[in-house]
Amino acid sequence: MYTVPLSVRLVATDEFSAVIGTVYRLGGVAEWQPYNGPIGFGNDGIYEVRYRSEDSAGNTETAKSAALRFDRTTPAISANVTSSVYADSGQIDLQITFGDAGSGTDHSRTVVTLDGQPIAKDASLQLHTLPLGQHTIAVTAEDFAVNAAGATFPVRTETSVQSVGALIDLFAANGSIDNGGIANSLRRQLANGSLQALLHHLQAQRGKHVSNVAADVLIRDVGALLQ
Structure with a gap:
């Protein structure tokens, strides 16, 4: 495997008579061409160089061949991060x-991080678990020719009345809010725009009918809406 341009030089010797010429061709179908000097290669691809020489006694050697493979192109990286702004009530099922x-991507050398911390390349990112604001998914990859590439995908999480409502529904469904009456009361306060009352309600229910984790997320989001 080559990652830089190179030239192939053909040298023929004969112990008994003079070499009168060498011919070569690329692949098995091209015409034989007289060899007049180094053969240059630089584009990505797989090449087969076939060559043979003839001496002054009329002897022609059996054709020989050499295979050359070039790869100077870095891997192309893409991800299903289709927007730079996401509601924090959503999730990204990462696909890279x-x-x-x-030469093909060497997946053993692929590294994916979220804000500098390693994650799986197929991670399911629950966005409410991230702080509100800017985040970066970074990917580095190498191919088997050790050509390296990197890509970054910005993700900004934001809240809204709709996001808070979706999170209340999520936490009620997964048991983080364990009382239906409490969940409905939170929904009514949100729908009525009573954000300060909603905030106090969440603070009072934290660790009771609303788990600490769920309450902290909702308190954070409602606090952001009040700013």
Whole structure:
């Protein structure tokens, strides 16, 4: 595997008579061409160089061949991060794809991070677990020719009345809010725009009918709406 341009030089020797010429061709179908000097290669691809020489006694050697493979192109990285702004009530089921038509991507050397912390390339990101604001998914990859590439995907999480409502529904469904009456009361306060009352209600129910984790998320979001 080569990652830099190179030239192939053909040298023929004969112990008994002079070499009168060498011919070569690329692949098995091209015409034989007289060899007049180094053969240059630089584009990505797989090449087969076939060559043979003839001496002054009329002897022609059996054709020999050499295979050359070039890959100077870094992997192409894409992800299903289709927007830079996401509601924090949503999630991203991460899908990262790599394109490398040359040597292929060496997945053992792929690294994916979220805000500098390693994550799986197929991670399911529950966005309410992240602080509100800017985040970065970063991906580095190498192919088997050790061509390296990197890509970053910005993700900004924001809250809204709709996001808070969706989170109340989520926490009621997964048991983080364990009382239906409490959940309905929270929904009514949100729908009525009574954000200060909603905030106090959440603070009072934290660790009781609303788990600490769920309450902290909702308190954070309602506090952001009040700013």
